Amino acid sequence: MDWAYQSSFSIEGxxxxxxxKASIEIKKILKNLKISDEILRRTAIVVYESELNIISxxxxxxxxxSVTGDKxxxxxxxxxxxxEDIELAMQEGYSTATDRIREMGFGAGMGLLNxxxxxxxxxxxxxxxxxxHLSIIINRMERES
Amino acid sequence: MNLRDIVKILDAKVLVGEDRLDTVVKTAFSADLMSDVLAFAKPGSLIITGLTIHQVVRTASILDAVGLLIVRGKIPGRETLELARELDIPVLSTRYILFETSGRLYAHGIVGCVEKIEKFNCRQ
Structure with missing residues (x-):
């Protein structure tokens, strides 16, 4: 496969x-790769929510x-x-967040769904x-609508 | 409407982005819950919140927000403002409460970046 870009970012719980911080760095990198605004925004949100989950x-x-020509x-x-229960964790509003996470305005049980x-x-x-482990694909072709 | 107009309407202080006041604002999203901002705010919106932690700035940057408007007279700490400068996110602060802030801006033509959520979400 022909990679346009590939990199790893370590996050400390x-x-x-x-x-x-890592998400903003990743967003900058993707912007330089000329990813379209909508795809860039969706990717940034996915990475940011993932980063927050690791930290939290x-x-x-x-x-x-990894960025390829089309994905x-x-x-x-x-x-x-x-x-423990992925289906439950995917439900809007379900959260096991601590007070620390909630003080930051997160932990409302939206992350995985988002x-x-x-x-x-x-x-x-x-x-x-x-x-x-999360495995996520975002197509670089824009969605209809 | 641009950020300069908003400063006038809300008698706001410009904390970061004095040079960015010509930025046009058409839509906004008000919330104190960053989870919801991330899930529902659209790009190019003004984020109106009472939260002042640095995470608000990073959230605004991820979402390509045009700026942050802090309500209830709160002034974020030095760390938050430095991050906003670094990430080039204008920050304004007004003494109006969230309801009044949103209402006054709406009366001047700024609308929500989403009007309402598609469906009720009931957890079983």
Whole structure:
């Protein structure tokens, strides 16, 4: 496969000070790759929500970003508590957020759903007490509407 | 309407972006919940909030917001303002409460970036 760009970003769990730093960096990189505004925005939201999830819930994690001519692939791997019931975690409003997360204005139980809404494909695998893996594809061709 | 007009309407202080006051504003999203801002705000909107933590600036940057308008007279800390300068996000602060701020802007032609959410979301 012919990659236009590929890189990995390590995220430290619990580091709220830096929350969003990697996502803003990734957004800058994608902007330089001339990704269209709408796709850039959706990708940025997906990466930002993923980064916030790692910081809020996991011990550590990695966001892998690959850009091809027609797709943006994002894989997120974290080491942490995992998700017991993925279906429940996908429901709007369901959250296990701590007060710290809520003080920052997050943890309202929208994250995974928002990732899904901004993606063209999303797969979630999780093992309790081990970690969570997200595999996300965003097509570079704009959606209708 | 641009940010300069908004400063006048709301008797606001310009905390960051004195040089960006010509930025045109057509739509806005008001919330204190960043989760909802991320889920519902559209690009090019003004984000109106009472939250002052630095995460608000990063959220605004991710969403390509035209600026942040802080309500209830709050002034964000130095760290938040420095980040806003770095990420080039204008920050205004007004003493009006969120309801009054939104209402006054609406009366001057700024509309919500989404009118309403597609459906009720009931959790089982």
């Amino acid at each position: 619990g580091n709220f000070e830096n929350a969003g 819930y996991a011990d550590q994690g990695v966001i892998n970003l 943006i692939l994002i894989s997120v791997d974290d080491v942490g508590p995992g998700i 990732i899904k809404n901004c993606s063209d494909e999303l797969q979630i695998f999780s093992e309790v007490n081990k970690g969570t």
